[in-house]
Amino acid sequence: MRFLRRVLAVVFLVLGAAPLWSGVVLAQSASQRDAYVVRLEGMVTPVTARHVVRHLHTAEERGAEVFILTMDTPGGLDTSMRDIVQGLLNAKMPTVVFVSPKGARAASAGAFITVAAHVAAMAPGTNIGAATPVALGAELPTTLERKATNDAAAYIREIALLRARNADWLESTVRLAASAPATEALKMRVIDLIAEDLPDLLQKLNGKSVTVDGAARSLHTADARVISRGMTLLERLLSFVADPTIATLFISLGSLAIIAEFFHPSLVIGLTGGILLALGLVGVGNLPVNWVGVALILVGAVLLLLELLTAGWGVFGFGSLACFVVGMVLLFSTYQPSLPGAPDFRASPWAITGVSVFIALTIFFLVVVVLRSSKIVQLPSESAKLVGQTGMVTSDLTPRGTVQLGGELWTAEAEGDVSIIAGERVEAVGVEGLVLRVRKVAPKG
Numbered sequence: 001m002r003f004l005r006r007v008l009a010v011v012f013l014v015l016g017a018a019p020l021w022s023g024v025v026l027a028q029s030a031s032q033r034d035a036y037v038v039r040l041e042g043m044v045t046p047v048t049a050r051h052v053v054r055h056l057h058t059a060e061e062r063g064a065e066v067f068i069l070t071m072d073t074p075g076g077l078d079t080s081m082r083d084i085v086q087g088l089l090n091a092k093m094p095t096v097v098f099v100s101p102k103g104a105r106a107a108s109a110g111a112f113i114t115v116a117a118h119v120a121a122m123a124p125g126t127n128i129g130a131a132t133p134v135a136l137g138a139e140l141p142t143t144l145e146r147k148a149t150n151d152a153a154a155y156i157r158e159i160a161l162l163r164a165r166n167a168d169w170l171e172s173t174v175r176l177a178a179s180a181p182a183t184e185a186l187k188m189r190v191i192d193l194i195a196e197d198l199p200d201l202l203q204k205l206n207g208k209s210v211t212v213d214g215a216a217r218s219l220h221t222a223d224a225r226v227i228s229r230g231m232t233l234l235e236r237l238l239s240f241v242a243d244p245t246i247a248t249l250f251i252s253l254g255s256l257a258i259i260a261e262f263f264h265p266s267l268v269i270g271l272t273g274g275i276l277l278a279l280g281l282v283g284v285g286n287l288p289v290n291w292v293g294v295a296l297i298l299v300g301a302v303l304l305l306l307e308l309l310t311a312g313w314g315v316f317g318f319g320s321l322a323c324f325v326v327g328m329v330l331l332f333s334t335y336q337p338s339l340p341g342a343p344d345f346r347a348s349p350w351a352i353t354g355v356s357v358f359i360a361l362t363i364f365f366l367v368v369v370v371l372r373s374s375k376i377v378q379l380p381s382e383s384a385k386l387v388g389q390t391g392m393v394t395s396d397l398t399p400r401g402t403v404q405l406g407g408e409l410w411t412a413e414a415e416g417d418v419s420i421i422a423g424e425r426v427e428a429v430g431v432e433g434l435v436l437r438v439r440k441v442a443p444k445g
Contacts, residue, residue, distance in 0.1 A: 015081055035202060035224040040084075041067055044076025044109045046286045047238045049083040054097070055229045056087050065224050066205065069094045069117070070198070075108025077288060078152075084158065088116040093117070094210045094219055099126045101184070111173055118210040120191040121201055122182035129189065149174060160309050166190050189379045198226070241283035248328050248347035249278030250292065254356045255301035256362070262305065289331060296327030299368030304359070324359050328352045348379035386428045390441055403438060412436040 021404035036059035040048055052069060068370040069088075088095050091263040099106045102125035106114045111128050112119050122128065153174040166189045174176040185191045206222040231239065241247055249321060257273025277390035279286075300323030305314035328347055391405030393412075394439040403412040405428060413435055414420050420440050430437040 002131065003292055017389050033220055033224045034062070035066050035068055035103030035221055035226050036058075036062075036064045037070060037198065037226055038069045039228075040071045040073060040113075042073065042239075043194050044073055044080045044084070044113075045239070045242055046077070046080050046083075047242050048076070049080040051231050051235050053087040054082050056091060057371055057378050058229075060093050062092060063225070066094045066096060066219060067091065067097055068198075068201070069113070070098045070100050071106060071110060071113065072099065072101070072104035073106065073108075073110040073113075075110060078109070081109035081112050082155075085116040089159070089162065090115070091118075092213060094212055094217060096121060096205065096360070098195065098198070098438075099123060099128065100195075100197065101346075102126065109181070111315055112156055112159065112428070113164050113423070115156070115170060116189065117282045118163070118212065119205065119208065120163075120165070121204075121410045122185060122191050124182055124194060126180075126182045127179055128185050129173040130177045133299070140158065165252060166191075237279075238282065238286060241279045242286035243283065243358050244287060244331070245284030245348040245351045247280050247287065247289075247329055248353065249351055250276045250283065251297055252280075252324060252328065252359075254278075254280055255297065256359070259301060259305050282333070293327045293329070296323045296330065300324040300327060304362075321356065321359050325356050328355065332410075354388065386431055386436065388428065390427045391438075393420050393422050393426055397426075397438070400435075403436060405436065410436045415439040 014092050014153045015137045027153040034057060037053045040050055040052055042048070046253055051237055056067055089098070093119040094117040097106075097114045098121045099110070099114060102123050104123065104126045104127070106122070106128040107130050109273040111130070114122075155169045156174055157167045159165075169178065169180075169188050169190060180188065180190065182191070182194050185413060188193055194200075194202050202221040202224055208219045209216050210216070210219065222245040241250065252414050253271045254275070254277030257269050257276060259273075261270035261273060281294070302314045302319035307320060329352065332343050332348060386406060391403045391406055391410075393401065394404050394409065397403075397412060397418075399414040399417040399419065399424075401412060401420075403410050403426060405412075411434060412425075412426070415437055416439075418440075420426060420438075424442040427441050428436050428437040429439050
């Protein structure tokens with residue numbers, strides 16, 4: 001009984017002290033403040049936009065003290081920029097955009113993103129601005145240019161008013177392509193502070209008050225734990241293939257590799273071609289692509305295959321070359337608005353030239369040299385089954401013509417370079433590439 005009383009006493013003591021302990025635990029948890037830091041470097045694309053917004057939502061869900069986007073960008077796609085801006089404007093936690101390190105820039109799309117945060121910061125030696133809309137791959141028509149400019153000007157002005165920044169100057173970055181270094185941007189109330197690096201930024205943010213969802217909130221970042229979040233392996237891969245030149249090369253070379261698989265069956269060639277083609281299509285899916293260009297490249301691959309299968313005289317082959325070249329040129333020739341200073345969303349002319357020359361040499365070698373000299377490696381083993389079969393000459397063999405054999409029309413050559421007139425029966429004695437070698441069948445009786 002005495003033992004039971006002691007146990008109950010200990011239980012009541014534990015329960016009575018629990019609120020105090022929970023208070024200590026909560027206090028420790030509250031003092032452990034996290035600063036989520038995400039890096040945006042290079043052009044603003046759908047891949048980088050998803051990367052930033054995903055981590056912003058994660059920081060919100062985990063109750064981080066602040067979300068910091070460190071940035072160095074020459075600009076990018078209008079749609080991707082707006083995805084990031086919307087994320088920052090609707091964030092339920094304090095957000096900071098820090099243009100860093102020294103020498104970095106927040107040009108074009110980067111200017112919109114910077115001023116959309118609760119706190120805009122820059123490192124010394126950085127600059128911001130130059131946000132006039134331009135076209136990707138071509139000049140914007142006058143009417144479209146005016147519409148795009150007015151839309152962008154209204155957008156950045158409204159963002160500036162929401163964040164109490166210099167709306168007039170920010171509008172001039174769109175209409176006049178104005179740009180300013182960090183020191184001038186601070187004087188003009190475009191940004192809120194200048195910091196040397198991330199530790200300096202956290203110290204200067206400490207105690208700063210921002211308005212989140214209409215309520216003032218004081219930042220406590222002096223002792224915040226920095227949690228850096230980078231791209232996943234998949235995001236890095238998507239970012240790599242979402243490059244106009246890489247995507248163009250992958251689609252073109254992947255198509256050629258698949259064609260090669262038809263004539264020289266190899267798991268390595270076929271698998272490599274399929275992977276390259278798939279990655280190329282994924283890449284263009286993350287870019288402002290002209291799908292007519294994609295279609296032309298694929299049609300070019302089909303025409304090249306037909307040229308090799310029919311042993312023609314280059315019509316399909318040169319049509320294939322034309323489709324490849326025009327398709328690669330048109331692949332990114334869209335009028336989707338971007339911003340100045342952004343990387344050119346077009347495949348490198350050197351890449352287009354290189355692929356075109358490669359395809360031309362392939363056509364010349366396989367079609368003109370190999371097929372015409374009848375030295376091509378034989379097609380798969382089914383062709384050997386034709387030997388010994390008989391067919392009908394459909395056009396005079398002098399010594400080359402056509403023969404109907406096995407329900408198919410074949411290009412054929414008479415053995416010994418003799419002439420065989422149409423209507424005669426012939427026997428297949430061999431297959432050289434896509435050309436049957438035949439001899440006249442002696443009449444019965």
